[in-house]
Amino acid sequence: MSAPETKAEDAGSKDGVALLKVEGLSKTFHGKAGDVKAVDDVSFEAEKGEVVVIVGPSGSGKTTLLYLIGSLERADEGRILVSGEDICAPGADLIAYRRKRVGFVFQFFNLVTALTALENVALPMDISAAPSKVQGKKAAELLERMGIDGRLQRTRANRLSGGEKQRVAIARALANDPEIILADEPTGNLDSATGRTVVDILVRLAREDGRCVLIVTHDESILEVADRAFHMADGKLGARAKE
Amino acid sequence: MRAFRRGFRSFRRHPAANLVVVLLLFVCLTFSLSMLAVKLAADSQTKAVKGRVGNYGEIRSSSGFMMSTFEREREKSEAERAREARGMSEEEELEERAKTLVPEGLADDFSRQPYVLTYDKVLTAGVSVPGIKNVELASMLNLSKEIKEGAAASGITEHTFVFEGNTNGASASEFLNGSKRLVAGVFYTYADHREANPVVLVEKNLAEENGLEVGDTVTALINGERGKSAEVDLEIVGIYETVEAERQSQKGSFATFNPAGNKFFAPLSVVQVLNDTPGYVELGSYYFDSVDHTGELSSAFAEMTDGSGRYEFVTDQADYEIISDPLEKVGKTSLIGFGGALGACALIILLAMAIIVGGRTRELGVLKAIGATDRQVVAQYAVEVICVCLVSIMLATAATALVSQGLGDWLLSGNETDRMAEEGEGEASGYAAMMARLTERNLYKEGGLFSTPKSEKEEVELDVVYQGRMLAYGILILLGISLLGMAIPVAWISRLRPARVLSME
Numbered sequence: 001m002s003a004p005e006t007k008a009e010d011a012g013s014k015d016g017v018a019l020l021k022v023e024g025l026s027k028t029f030h031g032k033a034g035d036v037k038a039v040d041d042v043s044f045e046a047e048k049g050e051v052v053v054i055v056g057p058s059g060s061g062k063t064t065l066l067y068l069i070g071s072l073e074r075a076d077e078g079r080i081l082v083s084g085e086d087i088c089a090p091g092a093d094l095i096a097y098r099r100k101r102v103g104f105v106f107q108f109f110n111l112v113t114a115l116t117a118l119e120n121v122a123l124p125m126d127i128s129a130a131p132s133k134v135q136g137k138k139a140a141e142l143l144e145r146m147g148i149d150g151r152l153q154r155t156r157a158n159r160l161s162g163g164e165k166q167r168v169a170i171a172r173a174l175a176n177d178p179e180i181i182l183a184d185e186p187t188g189n190l191d192s193a194t195g196r197t198v199v200d201i202l203v204r205l206a207r208e209d210g211r212c213v214l215i216v217t218h219d220e221s222i223l224e225v226a227d228r229a230f231h232m233a234d235g236k237l238g239a240r241a242k243e
Numbered sequence: 244m245r246a247f248r249r250g251f252r253s254f255r256r257h258p259a260a261n262l263v264v265v266l267l268l269f270v271c272l273t274f275s276l277s278m279l280a281v282k283l284a285a286d287s288q289t290k291a292v293k294g295r296v297g298n299y300g301e302i303r304s305s306s307g308f309m310m311s312t313f314e315r316e317r318e319k320s321e322a323e324r325a326r327e328a329r330g331m332s333e334e335e336e337l338e339e340r341a342k343t344l345v346p347e348g349l350a351d352d353f354s355r356q357p358y359v360l361t362y363d364k365v366l367t368a369g370v371s372v373p374g375i376k377n378v379e380l381a382s383m384l385n386l387s388k389e390i391k392e393g394a395a396a397s398g399i400t401e402h403t404f405v406f407e408g409n410t411n412g413a414s415a416s417e418f419l420n421g422s423k424r425l426v427a428g429v430f431y432t433y434a435d436h437r438e439a440n441p442v443v444l445v446e447k448n449l450a451e452e453n454g455l456e457v458g459d460t461v462t463a464l465i466n467g468e469r470g471k472s473a474e475v476d477l478e479i480v481g482i483y484e485t486v487e488a489e490r491q492s493q494k495g496s497f498a499t500f501n502p503a504g505n506k507f508f509a510p511l512s513v514v515q516v517l518n519d520t521p522g523y524v525e526l527g528s529y530y531f532d533s534v535d536h537t538g539e540l541s542s543a544f545a546e547m548t549d550g551s552g553r554y555e556f557v558t559d560q561a562d563y564e565i566i567s568d569p570l571e572k573v574g575k576t577s578l579i580g581f582g583g584a585l586g587a588c589a590l591i592i593l594l595a596m597a598i599i600v601g602g603r604t605r606e607l608g609v610l611k612a613i614g615a616t617d618r619q620v621v622a623q624y625a626v627e628v629i630c631v632c633l634v635s636i637m638l639a640t641a642a643t644a645l646v647s648q649g650l651g652d653w654l655l656s657g658n659e660t661d662r663m664a665e666e667g668e669g670e671a672s673g674y675a676a677m678m679a680r681l682t683e684r685n686l687y688k689e690g691g692l693f694s695t696p697k698s699e700k701e702e703v704e705l706d707v708v709y710q711g712r713m714l715a716y717g718i719l720i721l722l723g724i725s726l727l728g729m730a731i732p733v734a735w736i737s738r739l740r741p742a743r744v745l746s747m748e
Contacts, residue, residue, distance in 0.1 A: 063746055072612055072742040099614030110609045110745055114256035124613040126245055172613070184746070 017084045018045040019212050020069070020180060025078030027064055027235075038064040040235035042078070046228060048179065049210040051203055053222050056232035062216035063184050065232070069214065070102050070182045082180070099128045103173025105202070107185035109165040111157035117143055117168045118153045124175040142171035146201060163194035170201055181205055183215045187222070199225060246619055250626025257599070261627075264595040265635045268588060272639035272720070275584030277647040278577040279716055284651060284707040285574035289567050297534030297563025298360075299688050302353055302544065303526040304343045305555035306684065312342060340467070341523035345554055349547065350527030353556075356543050358536040363409050363528045364511050365416075365687055368518035369399060370406045371464045375453050377404055377505045398466065405506045406463070408514025409528075410436045412444055412481065415508055416528070416688050421486060428457035428481030436510035443477040443513075447484040449504035455479055463507075466519050475517060477509065528687045534563045559686055573654045573705060585720065592724050596628065596731035607736055608744035617736050624732035625725070632725045636717055651707040 027039040038061040046052045056062045067073040069080055071087055071094045080087050087097055103124075104110075111120045121139035130138075143153050146167035157165060166186060173181055183202055187195030199215075203225045206213040215222060216232075223229045231238040254261060316324075331339060347364060354362040381401035384391045394400070409415050412430030417423040431442045445455055455461065457479055465473045485504075515521050531540060537560050544556035600607070610620050 064742075067742040067746075070612070072740075072745070095614055095616055098612065104612050104745075106745055108745075108747070110605060110612075112606050112609060114253060114606075119252075123610075126249065127610070127613060127615045127619060129245065176614075 018081070019048045019083055020046040020214070021079075021081040021084075022065075022069065023079045023081070025065070025068060025080065026076050027061075027068055027073060028076055037061075037235050039068060039075075042232075042235075042237045044228070044230060044237060046180075046212045046214060048212055049206050050212055050227040051206045051225055052212070052214045052228045052230070053226035054214070054216045054230045054232050054237070055218060055220050055223060056216075057218055060232045061235040062232045064235075065237075066182050066184050066214065066216050069180075070104060071097055099124065100176050101178050102180045102182055103176070103178040105166070105169050105173050105181060105183040105186050107188040109157075109162075109169045109189070111160075111165055111168060111172070113156065113158035116154050116156055117148055117160065117164070117171075120157055120168055121171045121175055124172060128176055130176075139171070139175065142174050143168065146171045162190050163197060166190060166194070166198050167201065170198070170205075174205070179211055181211055181213045183213065183217075185217050185219075186215060187217065187219055195219070246622035247626050250623040251630060253623065254627045254630040257627075260599055260602075261631055264591070264599070264631050265638070267591045267595070268632065268635035268724070269638045269642070271584050271588040271591060272635050273642040273646065275581050275588060275720070276636075276639050276643040276713070276717065277650045278581035278584060280643055280647040280707050280713060281577040281651040281654060281705070282574050282581060283712060283716075284705055285570045285577065288705060289570045289574065292563060292566050292570070293533050293535070296566060297537070297558070297560050298531050299529070299686065300531065300537070300540060300556055300558035301526045301528045301687050302345055302350055302554055302556055303684075304345060305552055308553045309343055337520065340518075341520045344520055344523035344525055345527060347522050347524050349554065350524055352547060353527055353544060354529065356531075356540055358531040358533070358540060359529050360532055361414075361530045363411070363414055364524040364526070365528055366408045366511055366514045366518060366520070366523070366525045368406050368408075368466065368514055368520075369403045370466065370507075370514075370517045371398075371400060371402050372404050372461055372507075373402050373464065374462055375404070375449070376401055378452070379505050406443075406509055406514045406517055407506060408436075408509050408511040410511050412508055412510075417690055418483070420688065420690070422690060423483050423485050425481050425483050428479070431480055431508075431510050436512050439512040439516065440510060441475055441477045441513055442480040442509065444481040444483050444508040445479050446504040446506060447482050450479070450482050452504070455482075457482060463517055465517055468519065475513075477507075477513070483508070526687055534558075534560055534567075557686065559688065569655055570705065573651065576654055577651075585723075588720075588724050589727050592628070592632070592728040593731060595631075596728045600624065600732050600735045604735070604739065604744045605747065607739050608741035611736075611739065611741040612745060620736050621729065621733050624736070625729045628728035628732070629721075629725045632721050632728065636721045640717060647707045651705040655705045 022045070023043050025039055025042040026037065029036045029038055040061070042065060044052075054062050054065065064073060068075050075088050078088065082097070082101060086092065087094065111117075112123065115123065118136070118139050121142055122135040125135040125138065126132075140149075140153060143149060148164060148167055148171070152160070152164065157168065160168065166189075170181075170186075181202065186198050186202065190198060199222055202213050202215065205211045206227075215226075319327075328336070328339075344366070350362070350364050353359070380399070380403060384394055384399075384401055407415065411433045412418070412425075412435075415423075418425065418430075425444070426447055428444075431440070431444070434440075435442055443461065445461070450456065459479050460476045461479065462474050462476050465475060509517075511524065515523065529540075531537075537558050541556055541558075544554075548554050607620060610623075611617075
């Protein structure tokens with residue numbers, strides 16, 4: 001799969017401000033066994049329509065980096081600029097940021113098992129106070145786009161297969177139409193064929209919708225779809241595995 | 244609204260877990276609500292009992308004084324008595340006749356005490372009505388010559404009847420307590436008492452046997468006097484029947500005589516004339532507002548009589564205690580049970596929510612990760628908790644209606660058994676107890692000294708009925724346990740770091 005370079009360039013360079021810019025980001029966890037610097041002075045940029053892949057072994061800090069970007073963790077140092085707005089700054093509206101600007105896709109899907117696929121997708125919209133009619137319609141459209149339609153939409157999340165769950169999770173991440181999709185090991189819990197499908201969907205989100213998709217994984221095969229790729233080890237973002 | 248919808252949906256989607264919590268809460272809530280219903284019923288009935296029992300008292304000659312008077316008289320010989328009588332002035336004679344009576348002034352003065360609501364004055368006397376035969380008394384006197392002679396010495400013949408006088412016929416205790424009932428004519432009134440109108444009420448059987456009707460006249464003799472001046476013509480203004488005697492006679496128990504047929508009711512002032520004891524009454528009878536003021540009234544009475552011991556102020560406080568003590572014990576027991584069961588409810592909801600929320604931390608993490616505020620998540624869980632509590636309390640309320648009466652009866656029966664055992668242990672024996680029983684006099688409200696006391700004492704009963712307050716308490720309990728149940732999600736949600744739970748396998 002080749003990256004549509006023009007789109008990335010258009011999006012990224014229109015006003016000279018990167019969609020996502022990470023500068024000197026650090027995070028240390030303090031534990032009984034001692035301090036662990038999970039993210040150590042990480043800087044990079046990503047533009048609209050780009051697929052950014054960060055590979056690295058378990059414990060390298062890539063998930064922490066993703067959570068920092070998603071505002072689920074607080075950085076000790078550094079800045080995260082989203083369209084030039086620093087989400088690490090005091091007073092930043094992180095709730096609105098999580099609702100509108102980022103969508104998460106997790107390795108373990110993290111669907112609400114008591115809810116149906118449709119309800120799971122509608123949940124972020126419900127929390128953002130979107131009108132009920134809009135919620136149902138948009139959730140159904142997103143699920144159809146992910147290849148989940150008909151009866152499956154009304155099936156409880158715990159009765160879906162792994163691939164179906166991950167596609168529902170992607171649909172949920174798209175519910176509020178965010179600019180950035182953060183995917184944490186999206187294929188980690190799937191067989192290779194299903195994993196491939198999921199990756200294709202994520203790539204499509206970048207290419208067709210112009211979203212910035214940031215994937216962290218230890219699966220190096222995903223690198224081939226990346227517009228930008230980084231290697232992460234011991235909290236440091238290393239040389240690009242693929243440019 | 245959205246949080247409500249999400250919470251309610253979540254409640255419906257976790258039926259198994261919620262059912263377990265609902266069942267546990269249902270059991271504890273049923274118990275606590277039943278205990279509460281019993282407590283409220285016991286309190287309410289204790290209050291109601293206060294309104295009708297324990298608020299009666301009467302002033303009369305004390306038992307001790309009467310006993311000592313009796314002992315003194317017994318020691319005197321006939322000659323001594325005759326000598327004393329000869330040497331007495333008119334005032335001394337009156338005082339002698341009225342020595343076991345109460346000065347009317349004392350009875351009137353006591354009626355001015357605060358808390359006294361109504362009062363009456365009563366005098367009963369044996370009075371001779373020569374034209375009519377007291378069948379019951381005649382049959383007793385004819386049992387032996389000794390009895391007849393002894394009675395004659397005391398002025399009792401087969402024409403002697405009991406005259407009960409009070410200030411208003413309708414408020415005579417036996418009419419008030421339902422043991423007697425007017426069947427013809429009218430009651431004498433307070434005006435009759437004030438004006439000393441010579442009117443009288445006659446018993447139905449006595450009237451029938453002697454061909455007496457309303458409007459007829461009977462002649463009675465003033466005690467201790469002779470001749471034409473001793474005669475008082477009494478107009479019959481009403482005829483009464485004795486309810487219990489009538490009932491028994493209908494069953495054939497009294498084929499030949501009616502034991503109730505020996506009593507006349509007349510205005511107090513008339514009976515005072517007939518007994519030749521003007522200004523004296525046998526007792527002053529008072530209804531006051533509540534048993535709670537018995538102590539104050541007793542103190543006031545002691546002050547008025549200088550603690551002489553000649554008169555006594557007796558009340559039906561014991562009757563009140565017989566009823567109220569078990570109710571109060573039931574109230575206390577049910578309060579403890581209520582508290583314990585509520586404590587169990589609190590524990591259940593806390594544990595249940597800890598388990599439920601603990602098992603759904605990933606869901607909490609997801610909600611936070613997709614932008615839910617703590618308030619939104621808490622609201623959702625609050626609705627879920629309220630739904631659990633609401634269902635439990637509704638079921639418990641229904642179950643309470645079924646079991647609370649049984650529970651109340653069970654608690655009451657336990658306390659009744661304890662009380663009877665205590666009474667059995669505390670019962671005195673020997674000569675003193677026997678004398679106490681012999682000298683025991685009934686209260687006027689029970690029928691008076693010369694009447695058969697009304698045997699049906701008020702039974703201790705507990706009617707557990709739903710009161711409006713139950714609903715209010717139910718809502719309070721619902722809010723209380725819901726708030727408590729919410730404490731767990733609130734604490735959990737505020738401490739939860741989504742990044743931790745979302746990366747868990």
